[in-house]
């Protein structure tokens with residue numbers, strides 16, 4: 001079977017592994033390296049051996065790069081020590097002073113802060129746009145628009161972007177399209193087929209999958225790889241080998257984990273929809289979600305992260321609900337095996353978030369659905385008592 005013929009589930013198992021080059025050992029070995037010795041002055045001066053310095057490249061880094069490239073169908077990949085450093089590295093590597101950057105208004109909060117508070121200091125003009133803009137992004141494009149940054153669905157509020165339409169309009173004006181593809185992972189959204197030039201993963205989430213390591217990946221097409229690799233080299237953002245090992249190990253089971261996250265997430269969403277305390281459930285896989293049609297057209301699945309808006313309640317009632325939960329942890333990040341819930345506060349500048357009641361961001365973990373709904377049911381009882 002040729003490489004290109006393998007299905008994504010199979011690639012999760014096979015990609016980035018070379019047991020035959022490793023004494024038959026299944027998993028790629030962990031190379032700890034800073035100094036790498038060169039046999040002669042000539043080799044050192046010409047940098048003519050595959051590995052020259054631990055910050056640049058090791059077989060461990062390469063294994064994850066190759067796995068991501070195969071999974072996403074990219075031309076090249078660079079690895080960074082966190083999802084946020086993947087976002088910042090991709091942007092810094094592809095922008096310069098005087099460029100105009102368009103960023104979706106529903107972007108991950110720290111990505112917004114990086115653009116607003118750092119890129120602007122280096123002379124990049126940052127403009128946020130309505131995530132639902134579609135082909136009308138063309139109206140915002142300027143002669144100096146270098147990058148259109150997308151994230152679909154949006155962080156916390158799950159607006160589904162029309163990436164093919166946005167990409168077509170951006171490409172028509174010569175801009176690069178970057179996608180933060182963390183929510184769907186390469187398994188549920190084909191970044192490149194939908195028009196992105198760069199696909200970013202906070203691998204901290206589903207790829208690592210066990211809440212025990214931070215990792216970022218930037219997978220590029222041929223157009224964007226050179227500049228991104230160069231920028232990554234200048235910035236020196238290298239991930240540690242043990243964490244890369246955890247990411248590689250996580251990839252192998254991501255397919256089965258994601259399917260369960262999806263199933264439990266949709267079941268939780270439907271259960272929450274029936275609750276009188278809930279005003280609205282925001283989950284792209286639900287038929288009444290405004291982005292459902294585009295989600296169905298472009299995505300192959302949904303991960304376990306979604307949101308619910310409650311009817312307005314006093315703060316102490318919400319605290320009574322959340323503080324007493326047994327299975328749902330309260331903490332940042334997501335994509336691990338455990339269920340999580342956090343009150344979310346969307347930041348907006350190009351659009352408005354109009355909901356008055358609390359917005360809860362929920363991550364469906366791998367616990368049994370009935371135990372999760374029982375936990376929430378008890379939580380709502382506490383909330384109602386304090387109302």
Ligand SMILES: *Cc1c(COP(=O)(O)O)cnc(C)c1O
Pocket residue numbers: 082083084085087108151155180182183202203204205214215216333
């Ligand atoms: C968590 C997250 C990031 C940042 O990843 P870290 O590994 O926490 O730095 C970036 N984008 C999205 C959509 C995320 O959810």
